[in-house]
Amino acid sequence: MSQVGRDMSRGTGPGAALLRAGRVLAAMWRLGLAEAVAYRAAMLVWILTTTFPLVSLALWYSLAADGPIGDYGRADFVAYFVAAFLIRQLTASWVVWDLSAQIASGDLSTLLMRPVHPLLHHLMQNLAALPVRMALALPLGVLVLVLAGGISAAPGLHLLLVPLAVVLAWLLGLCVQTCVACLAFWVTSSTSLFEVWLGLYMVLSGYAVPTSLFPAGLVAVVRYLPFHASLGFPVELTIGRLSGPEIAAGFATQVVWLVLFGGLARWLWRRGLRAYGAVGA
Amino acid sequence: MTVAVRGLCKQFAVPRREAGLRAALRALFRREYTRVDAVTELSFTLAAGERVGFLGPNGAGKTTTLKMLAGLLYPDAGELRVAGQVPSQRRPEFLRAISLVMGQKRQLSWDLPAVDTFEFNRVVFDIDARDYRRRLDELVSLLAVGEVMRRPVRQLSLGERMKCELVAALLHAPQILFLDEPTIGMDVAMQLAIREFVRRYNVEHGATVILTSHYMEDVAALCPRILVIDGGRLRFDGSIEALTRRIRPLRRLSVRAQLPSREALAELGSVAEIEGDRVSLDVAPERVSAVVQALLALPGAQDLAVRDAPLEEVMRELFRGAAAEPGA
Numbered sequence: 359m360s361q362v363g364r365d366m367s368r369g370t371g372p373g374a375a376l377l378r379a380g381r382v383l384a385a386m387w388r389l390g391l392a393e394a395v396a397y398r399a400a401m402l403v404w405i406l407t408t409t410f411p412l413v414s415l416a417l418w419y420s421l422a423a424d425g426p427i428g429d430y431g432r433a434d435f436v437a438y439f440v441a442a443f444l445i446r447q448l449t450a451s452w453v454v455w456d457l458s459a460q461i462a463s464g465d466l467s468t469l470l471m472r473p474v475h476p477l478l479h480h481l482m483q484n485l486a487a488l489p490v491r492m493a494l495a496l497p498l499g500v501l502v503l504v505l506a507g508g509i510s511a512a513p514g515l516h517l518l519l520v521p522l523a524v525v526l527a528w529l530l531g532l533c534v535q536t537c538v539a540c541l542a543f544w545v546t547s548s549t550s551l552f553e554v555w556l557g558l559y560m561v562l563s564g565y566a567v568p569t570s571l572f573p574a575g576l577v578a579v580v581r582y583l584p585f586h587a588s589l590g591f592p593v594e595l596t597i598g599r600l601s602g603p604e605i606a607a608g609f610a611t612q613v614v615w616l617v618l619f620g621g622l623a624r625w626l627w628r629r630g631l632r633a634y635g636a637v638g639a
Numbered sequence: 640m641t642v643a644v645r646g647l648c649k650q651f652a653v654p655r656r657e658a659g660l661r662a663a664l665r666a667l668f669r670r671e672y673t674r675v676d677a678v679t680e681l682s683f684t685l686a687a688g689e690r691v692g693f694l695g696p697n698g699a700g701k702t703t704t705l706k707m708l709a710g711l712l713y714p715d716a717g718e719l720r721v722a723g724q725v726p727s728q729r730r731p732e733f734l735r736a737i738s739l740v741m742g743q744k745r746q747l748s749w750d751l752p753a754v755d756t757f758e759f760n761r762v763v764f765d766i767d768a769r770d771y772r773r774r775l776d777e778l779v780s781l782l783a784v785g786e787v788m789r790r791p792v793r794q795l796s797l798g799e800r801m802k803c804e805l806v807a808a809l810l811h812a813p814q815i816l817f818l819d820e821p822t823i824g825m826d827v828a829m830q831l832a833i834r835e836f837v838r839r840y841n842v843e844h845g846a847t848v849i850l851t852s853h854y855m856e857d858v859a860a861l862c863p864r865i866l867v868i869d870g871g872r873l874r875f876d877g878s879i880e881a882l883t884r885r886i887r888p889l890r891r892l893s894v895r896a897q898l899p900s901r902e903a904l905a906e907l908g909s910v911a912e913i914e915g916d917r918v919s920l921d922v923a924p925e926r927v928s929a930v931v932q933a934l935l936a937l938p939g940a941q942d943l944a945v946r947d948a949p950l951e952e953v954m955r956e957l958f959r960g961a962a963a964e965p966g967a
Contacts, residue, residue, distance in 0.1 A: 378765060385762035389748060389755060396750040396791075467711050468746040471739050472763050473731035635651075635703075635712040 382474055383482060390486025398490055405494050408446055412502055414566050415439035419506070428571045436506040437597040438568055440499050445592050446565070447495040448488070449528040453480045457539035458548045461634070470631075477536060477627070484532065514598055519605065523592040526612040530588050533619035540623065543630030564590030570599075581607075584615040640720075641815060641847045642685035642708060647717035649678040649703055649871075677703040679871040681717070685849070687814070690841050692862030693851040696958055700871035701851045702819055708849065709739045709817050722815055735764055738813035740804055742820035745792070753788040753795075753803035757810060764811035771810065778806045781836060798829035805833070809840065816840070818850045822857055834860055855950040869958060879950060886956050887948040889921035892930055894944075896937035907933055917942075 394401065418435045421427060430438070457480060460466040469476035534555065541548035560566055563585035572580055580586055591608040594600050600608065652672040656662045678700040685691055693701040706712045707719060710726030710733065719726055724733035747756045761771045779785050782802040792800060801821065808816070818837065822830040838861055841848045852858055858865060859879055867875035867882070875882050892908065895917045904910050907930045908920035916939075922930045927945060934943060947953075 381762050385759050389751070389759045392751050392755060393748060465744060467706075467739070467741070468744055470711055470729065471709070471734060471737075471746070472760075473734040473765075474763050632713045635706065 383478075386474070386479060386482035387486045390483045391489065393483075394487040394490045398494075401487065401490055402494050405447065405491065405498070408450070409443065409498070410560075411439040411442040411446065411565060412498075415502070415506075418567075428568075430568060430571065433507070434597070434599075436503065438593060440502055440506075441593045441596045442565060442589065443502075444495060444499045445524060445527070445589060445596065447491050448524050449531055449588065449592075450487075450491070451484050451528065451531045451535050453477075453484070453532055454535035454539045454549060454552045456480060456483070457536065458542035461539070461542040461630070462546065466634070480536075481532065484528070516595060516598055516600070516605065519609075520592065520596050523595050523609065523612065526609070526616060527588045527592050530584060530612060530616045530619060533616060533623045534584065534588075536623040537619055537626055540626035540630045543626075543633045559585050559588070562586060563588060564593060568594075570594075582611055584619070587612045587615050640684040641687045641689075641722060642683075642849075643718070643720045644684070644704075644708075645682045645718040647678055647681040647704070647707065647719060648676075648715045649700075649707060649712065650715050651675045651677050676871050678707070678714075678868075681868070681871070681873055683866060683873060683876055685847060687847055688841070688845045689864060690838070690848045690862045691850070692858035692865045693849070693868055694855070694858055694865050694954060695868040695874075699868045701868050703871075704868065705739075705817055705819055705849065705851055709737060710734070711739075735811055736813060737815045737817065738808040738811070739817040739819065740801075740808045740821050742801070742823035745800065745804060746807055747792045747800065747803055749793050750791055752790055753784070753792055753807065756792075756803075756807050757788070760807055760810050766811055770812075774810055774812060775806070778809055781839070782806060782832075798825050798832075801825065801829075801833065805836065812844065813846060815847045815849070818848065818852075820852055821850070822852060822854060830854065830857065837861060855954065859950045867954075867957065874957065880947065882957070883947040883950070883953050884924075886953045888924065889948075890924055890927050891919055891946045891948055892922050892927065892934065892944070893917060893919040893942075893946075894934045894937070894940055895942045896934065896940040899937070921948075 415435060415438075418427070418430070418439070419432055422430065422432045422435055425431075426434075457466075457477075460469070466476065469479055472479075535552065538548055538552045538555065541551065562569070562580050562583055569577060569580050569586055569590045581590070587608070591612065595605060595608065651674070653675050654670050655673050656665070656671060681700075681704060693704065695701050703712065707714050708721050708726060710721075710729045713727045722733060722736040724730055724736070726733060747753050748759075757775060760766070761768075766774075779788065782805060784799065784802050784806060787795060787799045788803055788806070792803065795803065805821075816837075821837075822833050825833070834857055837848060837850075840846060848861070850858060850861060863878055865875070865877070865879055865882065866873060875885075889909070891911060898904065898913070898916060898918055901910060901913070904913075904918055904920065908922035908926070911919040911921050913919075920930065920934075931943065931945065934940060
């Protein structure tokens, strides 16, 4: 083996650190996937509880029988809500519940004893569940598409940007949830606060109604809130309803909120660790 | 020194309120907190390879101290160095040098076989593949978990699970092993097995072992040195023998024989107990040999034994003394 090769496999060179990080992430992903498979029944139940966009679809689909509502015809509603359902699956995170429970019970200690950042564990748990989640959700989405007569949206270059928008939306949700979960370092019922966030998300993200159907004055505000950045924007991008400048504005909004909540999460985490231990630790 | 602690302090803010609805409503708007001193001005050092037990009543500050040493809790004041590092910074090289096993917490993934967590730890702790294989073989045969580690953790008994926890904690060959109530809830046979294993690990690997346990026997059997912590302060640092001599200087002699009158026995020493043909006497150390001869001279004398007072009694007496001291 060459010197560089030896450095890379066990040594201390810059490549070695990267290689090691890759190995650790892969191991976390494998462990998370094994757990996700073990919990597949629970996951199926969870997916069934997140079929709300499909319920919305049924409602708007019948309302649009006599003609388009706003700029949405029946086929548009189908495309929108199936995309909303799938993107919600792709961007789902449950850090707020897991992490706040770990802080309250002291189980966080186990993660703190590993030479890997505990938040990386949660991040990889989300990613590891993706294959199982998609295996369960995709057939459902396709079935709805087929039943509704397919979609007419033409594929375009904008589709290349969808993965980026989905990743940013997921990271944004992860940061928001981490912020709320970190409050568990000081208070006992941090997750109730997240219920408030979730309520606003249901209305303002485009989960129940496309935000472009909101009253004109409201639309202008709603589209710059973190809720829309975490669902409505990637959905509208996917079904090709956005112009070039709108796409740029959507990405900018996502990045700004991500930086804000990411910074806040980092600050809360560091302060929180200093307060850790008042309970169970 | 592997562990150096100087002037360590930790306080907790604990919310408090009176009983009743009115107090509950008032607490909604204005919470009152009491500052509790969990650890106060604690100082000690530990050398590499020592086995040390933390003893003290509930809430004495043992576990808080242990968690500060392991880097889980931030000290409020004082200096702390463990394996040459500041624990609360939790640097990777520090985390690779230590391991913490908590009887009431688990690091093993609940629904997967323990061997999955072992493999995960191999990667996360960056253990060389050959070292990993050798250590795993050694730990698995010592703890007899060859079959057990392939079943989902949720299906294991408490003892089996703790053995697997120990394997997971030791795969990276830590220099310092923190054990917080490792045998809690276990039967005697399992306690003995874990104890024996920890002793062997310490001797063979030269690792420092720091133990807290409610079972005095764990501590007595494992730890040549004990630190008695009470009310967050260090009350004693030394061997169990030294503690016993200080608190209970008398030795306890017991024998079975045809016993003379109680008065005659009382001349030999203070009678602690008479049960059938067995008597127990507390005797000053310098008189032990004379009293032993006198007891052996009794008709039918057998089963003569000389012991220190049991650790439980010594501890009870120590803490009773502490409570009686003004300001303690």
